[in-house]
Amino acid sequence: MELNSSKKGTLVIISGFSGAGKGTVVNELIKKDNFSLSISATTRAPREGDVDGVSYFFKTKEEFEKMIEEDALIEYASYVGNYYGTPKAYVLEQLDKGNNVILEIEMQGAMKIKEKFPDAITVFITPQSFNELERRLRKRGTETEDKIKDRLNRAKEECSFMGKYDYIVINEKLEKCVEDVYNIIYAQSFRKDKSLELIECITNDFNSVK
Amino acid sequence: MELNSSKKGTLVIISGFSGAGKGTVVNELIKKDNFSLSISATTRAPREGDVDGVSYFFKTKEEFEKMIEEDALIEYASYVGNYYGTPKAYVLEQLDKGNNVILEIEMQGAMKIKEKFPDAITVFITPQSFNELERRLRKRGTETEDKIKDRLNRAKEECSFMGKYDYIVINEKLEKCVEDVYNIIYAQSFRKDKSLELIECITNDFNSVK
Numbered sequence: 001m002e003l004n005s006s007k008k009g010t011l012v013i014i015s016g017f018s019g020a021g022k023g024t025v026v027n028e029l030i031k032k033d034n035f036s037l038s039i040s041a042t043t044r045a046p047r048e049g050d051v052d053g054v055s056y057f058f059k060t061k062e063e064f065e066k067m068i069e070e071d072a073l074i075e076y077a078s079y080v081g082n083y084y085g086t087p088k089a090y091v092l093e094q095l096d097k098g099n100n101v102i103l104e105i106e107m108q109g110a111m112k113i114k115e116k117f118p119d120a121i122t123v124f125i126t127p128q129s130f131n132e133l134e135r136r137l138r139k140r141g142t143e144t145e146d147k148i149k150d151r152l153n154r155a156k157e158e159c160s161f162m163g164k165y166d167y168i169v170i171n172e173k174l175e176k177c178v179e180d181v182y183n184i185i186y187a188q189s190f191r192k193d194k195s196l197e198l199i200e201c202i203t204n205d206f207n208s209v210k
Numbered sequence: 211m212e213l214n215s216s217k218k219g220t221l222v223i224i225s226g227f228s229g230a231g232k233g234t235v236v237n238e239l240i241k242k243d244n245f246s247l248s249i250s251a252t253t254r255a256p257r258e259g260d261v262d263g264v265s266y267f268f269k270t271k272e273e274f275e276k277m278i279e280e281d282a283l284i285e286y287a288s289y290v291g292n293y294y295g296t297p298k299a300y301v302l303e304q305l306d307k308g309n310n311v312i313l314e315i316e317m318q319g320a321m322k323i324k325e326k327f328p329d330a331i332t333v334f335i336t337p338q339s340f341n342e343l344e345r346r347l348r349k350r351g352t353e354t355e356d357k358i359k360d361r362l363n364r365a366k367e368e369c370s371f372m373g374k375y376d377y378i379v380i381n382e383k384l385e386k387c388v389e390d391v392y393n394i395i396y397a398q399s400f401r402k403d404k405s406l407e408l409i410e411c412i413t414n415d416f417n418s419v420k
Binding site: 123126129130131133134155156159160162163164165166167168169170180183184186187190191192195196198199202203205206207208209 | 333336339340341343344365366369370372373374375376377378379380390393394396397400401402405406408409412413415416417418419
């Protein structure tokens with residue numbers, strides 16, 4: 001009896017302030033077994049090195065708009081004249097395979113997805129302090145002072161979103177943060193709603209013995 | 211800033227079939243930091259080796275009935291002429307200290323407590339098969355054939371309770387089961403409702419910087 005084989009994965013929505021280190025946390029998570037990263041669909045042209053189905057699913061405008069019509073996207077937005085969205089089929093297929101699907105997305109998108117997928121968990125990643133966020137943004141060294149100020153101001157506004165997430169994790173040390181998020185996701189696999197087949201299996205086994 | 215210091219512990223209600231190994235799992239858990247075992251109150255007389263406040267809180271019948279009247283018990287039952295119950299004050303005090311309180315209790319009691327304490331988590335521990343449950347009960351070697359049959363028949367009936375628990379954990383290997391339950395409990399500490407002070411703290415910090 002393969003008791004755990006039939007468990008569905010968990011859709012994990014990760015957000016946080018710009019500079020909180022979410023990208024690094026996500027990269028560490030998807031190195032693990034049974035973890036997939038959600039791949040976005042886009043109408044922007046492939047760049048050198050882009051691989052269809054790996055970096056993005058590349059679509060024409062018509063194809064993308066057909067996906068919108070057919071409700072084939074979990075969420076979508078347009079940005080600088082191109083569409084970006086999360087194809088539903090890939091996510092559902094991965095979850096059915098028992099993989100946990102990680103979706104890194106900004107806060108309003110996250111809340112929309114949670115509404116559509118109440119079984120998903122939302123995780124908010126934050127540094128331990130504002131000073132630390134500022135330090136990390138400056139350390140990147142890739143952005144102008146204005147851009148950094150913009151990001152910091154947006155972070156102040158975004159504080160009001162924290163209380164809408166299921167879990168809040170501090171990213172003070174990367175390894176600890178990755179482990180904490182991993183544990184949160186791992187714990188989901190024992191949830192009753194993920195264990196319906198297990199419960200049925202045990203019940204049948206117990207009642208088959210006279 | 212001590213970001214995690216103010217977090218309340220989690221009330222963890224553990225049940226399972228007789229012979230599932232819950233007692234051993236609980237004993238391993240309470241060896242860990244920040245874990246307390248709920249101590250029952252009883253009107254039965256102390257036996258040799260019993261220490262008040264460790265084995266039980268020993269009460270007179272009048273004291274116990276006063277606790278019932280004053281709603282000072284999370285749950286109680288009477289058994290062979292004595293009262294047994296779970297004092298609320300001790301549990302709340304431990305949770306306030308940030309300790310996770312483990313309460314091993316039968317299934318109907320578990321459901322009553324979950325109703326009163328919706329923040330509590332309920333964990334159901336099961337062996338991987340009926341044959342394994344039977345093997346464990348026989349291995350104890352302390353009970354008559356009739357008693358074993360009684361326990362096995364009760365387990366069959368109790369299957370219907372599994373679906374009412376928040377988490378279902380298979381106890382196939384003790385270490386793995388303890389680790390799984392530990393992870394489930396640990397993950398609770400990141401829940402939004404346990405992070406209200408953290409959210410406030412971060413928000414205040416972010417908005418104190420001009």
